[in-house]
Amino acid sequence: MDILGKRRLWYTLSITIIVIGLLFLAMGGLNFGIDFQGGTILEFKFDQSVTNEEVRNILQDINITSDSKVQQSDTLDFHGTIIRTKELTPPQINDIEEGLKNNYPSTEMLRTQTVYPIIGQELRTRALLALLIASVAIVLYISVRFEFRFAIVSIITLLHDVLITIGIFAILGREINTPFVAALLTIIGYSINDTIVIFDRIRENMKLMHKTPFEKLANQAVIDTLPRSINTSLTTLITILAIYLFGGASIKVFMLALFIGMFAGTYSSIFIASPLLVTWTNRLVNKK
Numbered sequence: 001m002d003i004l005g006k007r008r009l010w011y012t013l014s015i016t017i018i019v020i021g022l023l024f025l026a027m028g029g030l031n032f033g034i035d036f037q038g039g040t041i042l043e044f045k046f047d048q049s050v051t052n053e054e055v056r057n058i059l060q061d062i063n064i065t066s067d068s069k070v071q072q073s074d075t076l077d078f079h080g081t082i083i084r085t086k087e088l089t090p091p092q093i094n095d096i097e098e099g100l101k102n103n104y105p106s107t108e109m110l111r112t113q114t115v116y117p118i119i120g121q122e123l124r125t126r127a128l129l130a131l132l133i134a135s136v137a138i139v140l141y142i143s144v145r146f147e148f149r150f151a152i153v154s155i156i157t158l159l160h161d162v163l164i165t166i167g168i169f170a171i172l173g174r175e176i177n178t179p180f181v182a183a184l185l186t187i188i189g190y191s192i193n194d195t196i197v198i199f200d201r202i203r204e205n206m207k208l209m210h211k212t213p214f215e216k217l218a219n220q221a222v223i224d225t226l227p228r229s230i231n232t233s234l235t236t237l238i239t240i241l242a243i244y245l246f247g248g249a250s251i252k253v254f255m256l257a258l259f260i261g262m263f264a265g266t267y268s269s270i271f272i273a274s275p276l277l278v279t280w281t282n283r284l285v286n287k288k
Contacts, residue, residue, distance in 0.1 A: 004219040007275030014160055014272060021167015030170055033084065033177035033253075034115050036124050040088040041113045042096060045078040047106040055081050058099045064092060069175075080110070087114060127181040131162075134188050142196070149280050150199055154192060157273045161191050164264040165257055175253060183257035191265030194232070195273045198225050202274065214281045218274050226270065233266040 034041055052070040059068055064085060073080035083096070093112055100107040135155055142151035162184055169176060201221035209217045237259060244255035 004275050010271035018163045024170040030176045033175040035177040042083040043110040045080045045108050046104050049079050062095045153276045157268045160268050161264045165261040168260050179254035180257050183254050187261030194269040215278045222274050
């Protein structure tokens with residue numbers, strides 16, 4: 001299989017997805033959750049099924065409708081609802097609880113959490129700092145273990161994975177919160193591990209096949225590691241999908257971001273990282 005020979009196709013596919021995501025970002029921006037912009041989260045449980053529309057009607061009756069989001073959080077043990085809304089005062093929280101109890105006597109409040117805007121801004125800053133530190137550490141590590149060009153290609157690949165994940169979230173209009181940031185950091189770790197496996201094989205082939213053109217030995221490295229990459233990724237993705245489908249509502253954002261990012265990470269490790277390395281190397285050879 002001449003995987004690297006078709007690198008223009010892989011580049012075009014990735015650029016198309018990223019550009020579409022950036023267009024959605026430019027038009028609508030990201031849907032930052034309460035973690036980043038401040039607000040109140042309330043979670044209730046019931047002994048019967050309660051629809052989101054019924055909860056919204058109760059919120060409307062007590063004049064709490066602005067930017068309120070209602071989400072089901074049913075588990076095997078009980079029916080639940082999560083309400084995300086603007087910052088509420090204690091009397092307003094009591095009004096919501098009483099309104100639900102008047103309609104559903106079994107209502108029990110599981111948690112209430114208020115995040116102030118100043119905290120949300122700090123979380124955003126710290127999230128960006130965490131991503132920056134992780135990227136710098138990766139550049140240093142790969143520069144020492146391999147070469148500087150390997151490190152730069154790795155960062156471009158990780159940026160590719162992050163942009164695709166953020167872009168798809170922008171397209172879907174899904175909420176961005178702290179679990180999403182945790183998912184991005186997990187994606188970076190997973191993707192770089194997969195990329196390093198391929199880079200290791202390329203380095204081995206450079207020693208064993210030093211008379212072979214770089215593109216051919218890199219293509220062989222990708223083919224050699226392809227079963228490992230696919231099998232590992234499929235196992236992980238199936239597990240993530242199962243947790244997303246059958247897990248609680250509180251981890252769905254994390255699992256969805258993880259699924260998208262790991263799929264993008266597997267793709268980039270095979271179809272973007274090594275092709276970029278070949279493109280860079282070919283240009284260096286042509287200059288000489």
